[in-house]
Amino acid sequence: MIGSPTIIHYSPLTIHYLPICITFAVMIDVLLNKGKEKAVLQKHPWVFSGAVEKVKGKPANGDVVRLLNAKGDFMAYGFYNDQSRVALRLLEWEEAIEINDEWFRRKLATAIKSRTHVLANGTNTCRLVFSEADYLPGLIVDKYAGHLAVQVLTSGMERVMPVIIDELQKLLNPESISDKSDNSSRAHEGLAEAENKVLFGNPPPEIVEVLENNIVYGINITEGQKSGFYCDQRDNRHIVANYAKGKKVLDCFCYTGGFTLNSLKNGAASVTSVDSSALAIETLKENILLNKLDADKHTAIKSDVNVQLRKFRDDGEKFDVIVLDPPKYAPSRSALTRASRAYKDLNRLGMLLLNEGGLLATYSCSGAMDMESFKQVIAWAALDAGKQVQFIYQFHQPEDHPVRASFPEGEYLKGLLCRVF
Template structure:
């Protein structure tokens, strides 16, 4: 096995079980590893630190897998890790929920592998060259453990570019998924489109937060922004919201939401769908003097990296300022950020600026986070990407 020697003093992160080592920490490489190959990472004193995927084309040159030098990283090793991840989610899947994230990359010691279950189908995102190299083994293990109808590739994320991998999408094994797969979450039915939907097909990371927010919507007039396939909309209607207005810029999202409304038998007069840019629509509501009791802001990732943080902060502030101006006194705002570069304290500060600009007093009622099928390793805080605040706007 090829040895990668770190510069003196650069071994601390690996010793603390952080799974990333950046290219600038490498002193020398004994051999010529190909991208995605497993190498032994050693300190400047030649002490073993971990086994890792190597990629000299990525800023994260080493993605650490295993800290036990006696371990053999083979198909059996991958099978054990995948079985462990699946077993940890076993209690989530029940008669009310048949969709969740089964494998969450670094959090499950498999950097670059994301597996989501949608009823009898699996969706894979492969975001590292190391996992790409053993893709066939991963497919075989998932077949053995879960016996799905089909396994679909959704490896079209921008992260693949950093690993010098091209986007990849299509059937990997089994049956092609139907145009719409019917899944259930919190007792609510959804039609989701794996092939054309965003990311892996459905945002199951808001499962708990949808249910929590719905508890504040009974008899209320709700505005659900960036609604996608309608998670917050449908949960609010289930909890007897008086009316929900749902806004998304995607025609596919709005069409999918309409399918989901029909699927659950909700009355059409209880809901209005608007295909529009959210910021533009919020301004239109303000000009029309329209107000709401409850408002959800669940935008896409504004800060894909720390270099985009300042621009993202301005975008989050303006979005939340507009939202606060539309809420009645004492109204509820559920606001989220899925940008890993924005930590919860930074997000709170952004909300404080938005409140100041809007001239509104705001109380934090609750902090939202990602659910347990998106766990955060204590040694890898970067895995904590989803955060949110439940606010009362006075």
Template sequence: MVEIVLKKGKEKAALQRHPWVFSGALDKVKGKPEDGDVVKVFAFDNEFLAYGYFNGNSRVAVRLLEWDENQIINKEWYQNRLQQAIASRQFILSDKTDTCRLVFSEADFLPGLIVDKYANFLSLQILSSGIEQVKNDIVEILKAELNPKGIFDKSDATARGHEGLPIENGLLWGENPPEFLEVKENGIAYNINIAEGQKSGFYCDQRDNRKILASYTKGKKVLDCFSYSGGFSLNSLANNASSITSVDSSGLALETLKQNVELNKFDSTKITSIQSDVNKQLRTFKESGELFDVIILDPPKYAPSRSALDRAARAYKDLNRLGMLLLEKGGLLATFSCSGAVDIDTFKQIIAWAALDAGKEVQIIKQFCQPEDHPVRISFPEGEYLKGLLLRVL
């Protein structure tokens, strides 16, 4: 096995079980590893640190996965890791919820692997060359453990480019999922599109937050921005919101939302869908003087890296400023960020700037986070990406 030796003083993060070793920390590479090969990582004084995946293309040169030198990284090792991850999510699944994240990359000691369960189908995202090398083993283990109808490869994230990997989107094993697959979450049914939908098919990371926020929407006029297939909209309908306006730029997403309203036999007269750029539509509402009781802002990732933080901060500030201006006095703004580069303190500061620009007094009444199937390893705080605030705008 190829051995990697770190520069003096660069072993601290690995000793603290952080899973990333950056290329600038490498001193010697004893051998010629292929991208995705498992290597042994040593400190400058030749103390063993961990096993990890090597990648010469990536800024993260080694992704650490095992700190016990006596372990052998083989199919049995992957089986044990997958079994642990799957077992830890079983309490989430029930007759009311048949979708959740089964494997969450570094949080489950499998850097670069995401596995989502959608009813009887599995959707995989493979984001590291190390997992790409053992993809067949992963599929075989998942087949044996879960007996799904099909396993679909949804590895179309731009992150694969950093690892020198091409985009993949297609069936890995079993049946192709139907164009619209019915899943359940908190008793609400959804038609989702795994092949063409965003991310791995559905945003199950908002499961708890959708339910919490719905409790504030009874009898309220709700605006759901970046609504996608209607998670927040459907929960608000289930809790008897008086009306809901759902805005998204994707026609497919809004068509799926329409199907989901029919699927749950909700009152379709209560919901209006608008296909538009959200910022443009918010300005249109402002010009027409339309106001809402509850507004939900759940935008895509504005800051994919720290280098994009300043630009993202301006985008978040303007979005939230517009949202605050469209609320009735005392109305509620539920605002989210899924950018890992934006921590909660930075997000609160951005909200403070937005309130100042909007000329509004704002109270934080609740803080949102990602659910239990998206755990955060204490040694890897970067895994905490989803954060949100429920604000009362005075």
């Protein structure tokens, strides 16, 4: 068990971060290689280290620098980091606009305001800030009822966290703000491992109850990096539940029960939930009781999903609706070939367990795999399973996980609702 979180109160009197109000007079220039201007002109926020021709000085990692083209003309301001493949994360393309603490406050306020309507109609949890999509590269902020969880994933954003924490307090008056940073992402930036700590307020309770689509989830936001709850499937859980009434449903990689709870609430005849995590299964059972759903219609199985699917196949088990929501199989493009094989085998097994005309809701959260590639993988799986498939709906991440037009890499979640014959 992880011990009690360290409480760290950020205030202007106690912070010892470097100042973030940077004057243009001392800002260091970074020159692009000739011919590397196109992506910058198209407002893509990343400049890779191989595109940098020269750094005129020695900026510290996390400094804001000026990006110039090979002729010396201004192109953008951005965070600098010589430890990362992404040497610059661009912030602003207008030379006259100063990058200071007020700039970050404005971007944060704009992101939060754009989610106001999401936090209504039976929902009090969502993503308030989504990194590059909200022009704040390396910052993720999730709201869980009255509590906030932040992830700080770039050296530049770590430098401005005192301002971010202060503005979150002013805008939202949260009960607590906790650091839930993903250490694998921080490692790519040369950052130290994050601690499980409270940045503002008192430690949140062991279980925080959140509301999504009028369903209650008890989640733990004090242990580890994950909360046991993913708000990026909010819309998709509701859509799949519309097909579950009177059906026999199988929810694979169920975690703490998003698809299971929605299906039971919408009148599924039965739901079987499979996950390898004992803690996830126990939390799911508690969530069923919390929502006063019919536990007699639910079966929870702690098992490796691929192993369990083969057991179902060997036992002749069949289902009307199957949900496959696996973890990220392709963390990078280099892993895409191996991941495609894993997705194909998983979906082939799922198809073999469906009744004639049954529905497969299948997902990939691998940003390296685009929708067309995912469709091809499902087509291969159908061929191997001896099945015919109709794509009847395409799933996407919800609006609190927006995709910036100039940054298509932000579109990581995709899924397909398939009718299988």
